[in-house]
Amino acid sequence: MMFSNQFSFLLFLITAYLAVITLSFAGQDNGEAFENSLGMEMVSIPEGSFMMGEGKGDYGWDELPVHKVKISSSFYMSATEVTNAQYEQFDPSHKKLRGKKGFSTEDDEAVIFVSWEQAGEFCEWLSEKEGKPYRLPTEAEWEYACRAGTKTSFSTGSSLPKAYHKNQQHMRTYKPVGLEVGQTPANPWGLYDMHGNVEEWCWDWYGEYPEEKQIDPVGREGGIMKVTRGGSHSTDPYYLRSANRMGTLPEDTSWLIGFRVVMAEFPGSEPLPQTEKSRCLKTDSQKDYDWSNGPDQTEPYFEGPIQYLRRPAENDGEPFYSHNHCPSITWCDNGDLLAVWFSTKSEKDRDMVILSSRLRAGSSQWERASLFYKAPDRNMTGSSLFNDGNGTLYHFNGLDVAYHWRHLAITLRTSTDNGSTWSRPRLISPEHGFRNQVISGTIMTSDGVMVQACDAGSGGSDGTAVHISTDHGKTWTDPAIPQMDGREPEYKQGNTGYNIAGIHAGVAELSNGNLMAFGRSNNINGYMPCSISEDMGKTWKYSASEFPPISSGQRLVLMRLDEGPLLFVSFTDTRKSKEEGWPCLKGMLMKDAEGNEHCMCGMYAALSFDEGKSWPVKKLITAGDPPREIYGAGWTGKFTMDQRHAEPGGYLAATQTPDGVIHLISSAQHYRFNLAWLREPMVIDEE
Structure with a gap:
């Protein structure tokens, strides 16, 4: 084929190109x-x-x-x-x-x-x-x-x-x-x-x-x-x-x-309205609560336990599974308490949902469980709730790619209306992997640094990492990462490493600005390990505490009380040391009001008035006699509580409301007490 000029040739090329394009979309009609x-x-x-x-x-x-x-x-x-x-x-x-x-x-x-x-x-x-x-x-x-x-x-x-x-x-x-x-x-x-x-x-x-x-x-x-x-x-x-x-x-x-x-063109139909709020998100009041109506803090106060884990009503459409565990709790400015936990058939599976319940101000009963947070068909192990004392609630949660809590990212959302509405979640540690399994017990240091503890791995001996925010949660860092260099930490007396010794750690700030932590596993000389950081989580030094170790199905609490002392809550024995069922035969010796020692078993509290150097107060957390059978959920199951036996296991979480009341929850139960009750010596009836 011959062309008389360049214009004719160009026209031919354009026509051919359009023909190809037309053919490539042939059939679309x-x-x-x-x-x-x-x-x-x-x-x-x-x-x-x-x-x-x-x-x-x-x-x-x-x-x-x-x-x-x-x-x-x-x-x-x-x-x-x-x-x-x-x-x-x-x-x-x-x-x-x-x-x-x-x-x-x-x-x-x-x-x-x-x-x-x-x-x-x-x-x-x-x-x-x-x-x-x-x-x-x-x-x-x-x-x-x-x-x-x-x-x-x-x-x-x-x-x-x-x-x-x-x-x-x-x-x-x-x-x-x-x-x-x-x-x-x-x-x-x-x-x-x-x-x-x-x-x-x-x-x-x-x-x-x-x-x-x-x-x-x-x-x-x-x-x-x-x-x-x-x-x-x-x-x-x-x-x-x-x-x-x-x-x-x-x-x-x-x-x-x-x-x-x-x-195709986008469908012309209108989207459906957003799903109605779950019960726990519907607040009765946004008015600030008058905390002066609480118990007299000069007098010992103890109530409970009452069960916060309550199954949804039949046919109400709420997901609820057989295994309910890993809770967190915080207080709201309107006087409510808000608790969350995961519900699943297996901790390793994708069905996991985060449920919640609310104890409304003035109520004596927690509401039935309702859905709080869910990424469909993703494991969501690890939640933490925190009230910063300035009108904002924080909710941290793990988000896995699928199963098992081994490949978690961390999400964060906030609420300024007592948990009635929440910001859209954002990824604050977006890479799915280790060091991201959220642990209840978020703290804010005296100079405004937020500290969020997270398990450093998916194994029982991987220790705990911390994530740090210096701008009220806007940005987060893992301060230990630059020091790690692929090394494995050695959790030994006197060693220095980049993780807290023990998983599921509780963290508190000391008066000198150091961080103190206790964790599960990585025991030192047969005792629970204590970790101290002088550089806000970059490195940690290890020593043996005076407390017995704990094991699977148990998680401790470490927190600074508003009155000043450090509060530590844990268990006298590991679940693995059971002999013919609970209580095990070991227990812990605790003194009564007369100075006599008694073997006590189960959940106890300890107080330190000298920044963790000594813990002179140790007290079983129990309602005492008469004996009663209580449901512990999680890995705890049913247990008997009396004056010498408290809850044998459970994942613990705690918050202290502005009226001084300490609210402690296990995998199913809610305990309330104050500092005066903790300091009051135990009275043990002789059998």
Whole structure:
């Protein structure tokens, strides 16, 4: 072919280019698949209706009620998840994340370590590049496309064949597996990897399902978690079902989450209102409480125990599991007490939710448990509540990528209205890994530094780290990180290391500005270890305390009382030393009012008036006789309390209200007492 001039040749090239573009989008009006400019195969998904949700087993409470959904218009969905090569045309800097944690190194593997915001920005970029409306799928569109006309748990039937499996098991330590897209059979509508490979971001805020029929639903109008769907490698097949719901904070990234795109205008339907507040968030009053109405602090005061762990009423829709543990407690300016804890079937699983209860000012009974915080299908081990004394409540919580508390990040949110509303959570330690398992007992030092203790690892001998904020929680650092250099600490008398000796540590500030901590395990010469930091958590020096060690199912409290003394609460014996059930035969010798020593067993308090050098007051925390059987929840179970026997185990947390009352909770029970009661010698009736 000959061209008379350059203009004719240029016109030919433009015409040919437009023809190619036209052909590349051919079929978009008649429902045929096409390949876009990034090489994505876009599959046409027809309009139709389906039953959304399943509610399979105890874990599927958020998939109910099953309800009818109509998708009124067809749309295009990418046949596979977005790959590294495709995403990096938008963000070339992402290439440095290839191979992080050993995953997704190749061009054709699903892109991971991408947040919801970044996935949305990719869609905006692609829309502008092609002049077509790309976006994330709604949750309803995703499940509809995944089911592809099927009604079973998987598009393959009631189970997922081995051909789809990529290390589909509960993983404590993740092993790299190939994330190449499109390697398993497609579903009936031609979509790959809808069950597994990586989770996929959806548009919607996570929230409760409505009961009535929905047309083109777009989720709730707000929330704290964005939905992910489809499940991933390295998790149980249960979480790969068509109806299974997952989610996390929109800024979160991990090696389990990627995304795919749809091409269609956004549905015109309105989002549903945000879910109604749970009971514990509904406050009766925002008026500051008159704490002068409390007990006379010159007189000994003790009440309890009363149970704060109360099962929700039947059929009220609140999740509640058999294992309830790991609490935290704080006071509110309106006089209420707020407690939180995790509820789960197994501490290592993904079903874990954070529940709460409120003891309203003037009430004698805690309210029934209600949902407080949840990232769907994520382990959330570790919570801490803290009142800074200036009108702000802080809630710290762990957030895992999936199971076990081994790969936690830390989230923080605040409330300035007595816990009625909370800020959107933010990641203050965003890298999922060690040193992030939140421990109840947040403190603020005399010069305004916030200190949050966190287990340094997932094992019983890994010690405790601290996270520090000097700007009232805006930014956080782990001060020990620069000193670590990959070294393993040695928790020995006189040694210096970068962790607190013992996990689940309690931390208090001493009058000279040093930090003191006691922890579980890493015992020194058979005694509980004491750790001192002279540099605000950068390094710690170890010594043996005078206290007996504790073990699994037990957590201590260390705090500075408003009156000045240090308060330490722990247990006389480890659960492992039981002989023919509790109480064990060892116990601890404590003096009564006459100076006589008695063997006492269970939870006790100790006071120090000289900055931890000595602990002259040791007292069993018990209501005394007559003997009574009490439920301890967690790992404690039922126990008998009398004048010589207190609660044998439990994860302890405490707060002191402005009226001087110390509120101590275990895994189920709430105790109230004051300094005068602690200082009052025990009266023991001779048997």
